Amino acid sequence: MATGGNFLANSPKKGYDAYETYIEDPSSVEEKLFGHSAEESDDKDAPAVFFCDKCKLPVGDSLSWDGSDDKRNHIHLKRVTENVLVSKDARLHEDSKGSPCIIVDLVCRGCQTVLGMIYKSTPISMDHKRYTFCFMVAKIGSYELGTASQMLSGGGANRQPVTLEVRDDVERQLTEMKMMVLSMARHLEELEVKDKA
Known part of the structure; x- marks a missing residue:
């Protein structure tokens, strides 16, 4: 729609009350x-x-x-x-x-x-x-502006973004923990076998 067009051509000139928005109890x-x-x-x-x-x-x-x-x-x-x-x-x-x-x-x-x-x-x-x-x-x-109040839980402002370095570090730590748990399980089995013998 062009800016200069008559976009109110179909509106009646008389009785046009778009601006008669007076209020009975005028609050600010x-x-x-x-x-x-x-x-x-x-x-x-x-x-x-x-x-x-x-x-x-x-x-x-x-x-x-x-x-x-x-x-x-x-x-x-x-x-x-x-x-x-x-x-x-x-x-x-x-x-x-x-x-x-x-x-x-x-x-x-x-x-x-x-x-x-x-x-x-x-x-x-x-x-x-x-x-x-x-x-x-x-x-x-x-x-x-500034009236938003909803926030995500779980870390807030101190939460760090997950980068590739952080992800690699977390995966390395999980692998080490998995190896430790497997090692402990193997050691526990050996102890159980010795107790039965």
Whole structure:
């Protein structure tokens, strides 16, 4: 699919509600994405990767963070991956009553889901949103680096990789042990024969 194509040609222009994702009880976007509120976060937060919630392609990361809009349940990023296509077709979008904006859609390259928008033209009160990648939290997921907790048992960090030298040494030791066990068994048989005689 070409980046410049009209991939929303079949979408109705009126009544298009992909961006009407207002929430009744607006908890913070950080809590929904990272599992903690903005008040709980500190400077030691690990970076997070954002991905399309439908096909799981990565679309950006928290190192490009440019803010959030809790009221509309959006996050804003300065940069995104090549998995995000920017529509060439601008359209009118009324963000709130009396605040018409011109936007273009952000679409996932993998599954063509509309993930968000870029505000091209806004009223003065919304200038802070202009020319950032605005994602709908409902359409993306996140993974915070360093949060994995599952480990394999049996050695952990001190376990050495098995190399050819280690394998040869283990095989040599097993052969020596086998020879010793055979020798002891032979010696035990000799002792049993002497006891019977």
